[in-house]
Amino acid sequence: MTAPVDIRGLTRSFGGPAILDNIDLTIAAGEFVVLLGRSGSGKSTLLRVLAGLDDAPARQLRLPDRRSVVFQEPRLMPWKTVIDNITLGIRRRDSRLIAAQALADVGLSHRQNAWPLTLSGGEAQRAALARALVREPELLLLDEPFAALDALTRLRMHGLVFDLWRKHRPSVLLVTHDIGEAIALADRILVLDEGRFTREIRVLLDHPRRRSAPEASRIEAELLSELGVDPSHA
Numbered sequence: 001m002t003a004p005v006d007i008r009g010l011t012r013s014f015g016g017p018a019i020l021d022n023i024d025l026t027i028a029a030g031e032f033v034v035l036l037g038r039s040g041s042g043k044s045t046l047l048r049v050l051a052g053l054d055d056a057p058a059r060q061l062r063l064p065d066r067r068s069v070v071f072q073e074p075r076l077m078p079w080k081t082v083i084d085n086i087t088l089g090i091r092r093r094d095s096r097l098i099a100a101q102a103l104a105d106v107g108l109s110h111r112q113n114a115w116p117l118t119l120s121g122g123e124a125q126r127a128a129l130a131r132a133l134v135r136e137p138e139l140l141l142l143d144e145p146f147a148a149l150d151a152l153t154r155l156r157m158h159g160l161v162f163d164l165w166r167k168h169r170p171s172v173l174l175v176t177h178d179i180g181e182a183i184a185l186a187d188r189i190l191v192l193d194e195g196r197f198t199r200e201i202r203v204l205l206d207h208p209r210r211r212s213a214p215e216a217s218r219i220e221a222e223l224l225s226e227l228g229v230d231p232s233h234a
Ligand SMILES: Nc1ncnc2c1ncn2[C@@H]1O[C@H](COP(=O)(O)OP(=O)(O)O)[C@@H](O)[C@H]1O
Pocket: 014, 019, 037, 038, 039, 040, 041, 042, 043, 044, 045, 046
């Protein structure tokens, strides 16, 4: 089966040294890939190319047509209710029905007529997830979507994203700098540094994953050292 995402020789620079330097990236159907890297390593630049928000030269750029993005900020229109944010731009007669279903999927049915500014941070990101999923994306792109949330809400969101992924089975590229998040969710972890992937780790642990499992600890130590963090200070 051909991979929905198959990118060869992708390069991006902004005048200086290449931020993405002749990168290859394949993501299989239904695969959950997590991209880790230091701040400024080019994670968002890569995600923006995959989202079609940025042009960059590549030898090959195969991407599915249906792609959705969730950013760190929910980017909801404050003058529209939650459900009207979800249906925005959807031209289907049953758009309200499928939007209501998407809101139910993220546990937000009771907030469907609320104004975005009255939502908590976690609720707003749930709404952003519902807006992404209602388009039935083949590729779901998540750029540090939980970074602004408190630790407990973030853990709940990991569970939610995992359940949604199981149910809808899009290919996922999740950008984060949270190693625990990567190990909790990824089939495969990629580390981006100085324009290249410097590490690729397949995570074969069953779900739900325990951080204390020996294999999880081993991967964590490997990633901490790859990212230049002394494990005793993590
Ligand atoms: N539109 C742009 N113009 C100029 N430089 C940019 C632009 N977008 C990103 N950069 C630079 O590219 C590098 C990688 O940025 P980014 O992809 O946002 O990193 P990350 O998401 O890993 O923190 C940074 O040095 C950033 O300043």
